[in-house]
Amino acid sequence: MLLSNLIERFLGYLEVERACSEQTLRAYKTDLKKFNEWLRDALGVNDPRLEQIDGKEVRSFVASMYRDGYARRTMGRRLAAVKSLMRYGVAQGVIETNPTSLVVAPKPEKRLPTVLSKEEVHALMELPDLSTPEGVRDAALLELLYSTGIRRSELCGLRLNDFDQYQETIRVLGKGNKERIIPVGANARKAILRYLNATSRTTLTSTSPLFLLDDRKPLDGNALYAIVRHYMRRVTEQSKKSPHVLRHSFATHLLENGAGLREVAEMLGHSSLSTTQVYTHVTVDRLRQAYSKAHPRAGEKEGRKKKRKKGGSNDDP
Numbered sequence: 001m002l003l004s005n006l007i008e009r010f011l012g013y014l015e016v017e018r019a020c021s022e023q024t025l026r027a028y029k030t031d032l033k034k035f036n037e038w039l040r041d042a043l044g045v046n047d048p049r050l051e052q053i054d055g056k057e058v059r060s061f062v063a064s065m066y067r068d069g070y071a072r073r074t075m076g077r078r079l080a081a082v083k084s085l086m087r088y089g090v091a092q093g094v095i096e097t098n099p100t101s102l103v104v105a106p107k108p109e110k111r112l113p114t115v116l117s118k119e120e121v122h123a124l125m126e127l128p129d130l131s132t133p134e135g136v137r138d139a140a141l142l143e144l145l146y147s148t149g150i151r152r153s154e155l156c157g158l159r160l161n162d163f164d165q166y167q168e169t170i171r172v173l174g175k176g177n178k179e180r181i182i183p184v185g186a187n188a189r190k191a192i193l194r195y196l197n198a199t200s201r202t203t204l205t206s207t208s209p210l211f212l213l214d215d216r217k218p219l220d221g222n223a224l225y226a227i228v229r230h231y232m233r234r235v236t237e238q239s240k241k242s243p244h245v246l247r248h249s250f251a252t253h254l255l256e257n258g259a260g261l262r263e264v265a266e267m268l269g270h271s272s273l274s275t276t277q278v279y280t281h282v283t284v285d286r287l288r289q290a291y292s293k294a295h296p297r298a299g300e301k302e303g304r305k306k307k308r309k310k311g312g313s314n315d316d317p
Contacts, residue, residue: 001094003039003048007032010088019177023153023221031081035061050089054099058082062103076105112282113248114240116232121146121249123235125187133198134214138227140188140195141211141219144170145228145243147188149250149268152221152243161206165189174269182267251279 011029014020020028038061039048061082065075082100089095116124125142129135145155154172162171168189169181184192192210199212209218225242232241247268254264265276292298 001050003036003050003053006050006089006094007036007085009092010085013088021153021175024175027077028081028084031078032085034078035082038064050095055102058100058103062106066106072106072108076108079103079105112285113252113278114238114245115252115282116236116238116245116249118253120235121246121253124231127231127234130194136191136195136198137211138231140191141224141227142231142246143188143191144184145246146250147185148172148182149247150182151247151269152224154269155211155243156209156219156221156224158210159207160210163192163210165193172269178269180266180269248279248282251276252282255279256283 007029010032011025014028015025036048039053039057040046042057042060043052045052058079062075062079065078079100083098083103086095086098086100090098125139125146128139128142130139141155144150148170150170150172151174154174157173158170163184164170168184170184172180172182174180195211211219213219213223228243228246229241232245238245251264251268254267255261261273261276261280264279265273268276270276
């Protein structure tokens with residue numbers, strides 16, 4: 001069987017049976033296309049067959065990404081896509097053994113998420129011009145992102161009936177079609193209601209998109225990214241300026257103020273607590289920085305070291 005045929009069947013399985021999002025499907029398609037193209041060049045064939053693939057080829061694929069300078073996160077994602085494809089091939093009886101089973105993914109770089117300070121968040125929320133329809137909409141978007149920590153795709157997928165102003169919640173359809181209910185803060189509720197009151201909704205139903213663009217089209221991920229970046233560049237010099245930064249800020253600020261890790265993980269839609277634990281590292285790092293700056297004896301040990309080095313001691317030879 002041709003590798004390209006298995007990839008096509010696998011993508012169809014992800015779309016129909018797993019109901020993966022367009023973004024997930026696009027990522028799998030891109031990564032598997034890269035693997036197919038690399039294998040085609042490595043084997044010198046127009047269309048590689050499954051029986052030509054073994055662990056050696058897969059390890060060589062990873063090694064080639066090392067040589068080309070790809071980030072470890074990218075390498076890990078592409079290898080994970082290939083592993084998923086081969087597991088599917090085994091499950092379908094197309095191949096007997098998984099050639100990726102003994103291939104180990106590179107450890108990703110340890111990177112802490114980009115987070116806005118509470119002062120920066122406050123400044124961000126003051127920016128939209130509430131005298132304009134666009135400003136009213138943008139204020140609702142920013143407030144909801146920070147109030148709930150939902151992903152960009154999740155916000156764009158919200159319908160009118162997903163927002164319950166009386167229960168003070170939103171219903172979110174997350175990864176893997178998993179539904180969760182998230183509390184919505186007072187400022188976000190106020191901003192959403194202001195937006196809905198300012199928008200003509202006479203021709204829409206309860207299942208219509210919650211947020212629309214100026215031309216009455218549903219809000220999409222690219223438009224949301226551009227809106228958030230437009231405002232965020234006015235309050236922070238950090239390189240990353242995206243809706244996900246507000247998700248990171250939401251989780252970090254909750255943990256800093258005493259929220260439980262399990263509750264934060266549930267609101268974020270994480271299936272594993274280990275995914276959420278990265279935010280505890282952020283809070284500890286911020287606490288350490290605050291301690292070093294504010295505590296009168298935080299630098300005493302370092303000061304003694306410098307003093308001894310400069311003046312020596314009675315025990316010096």
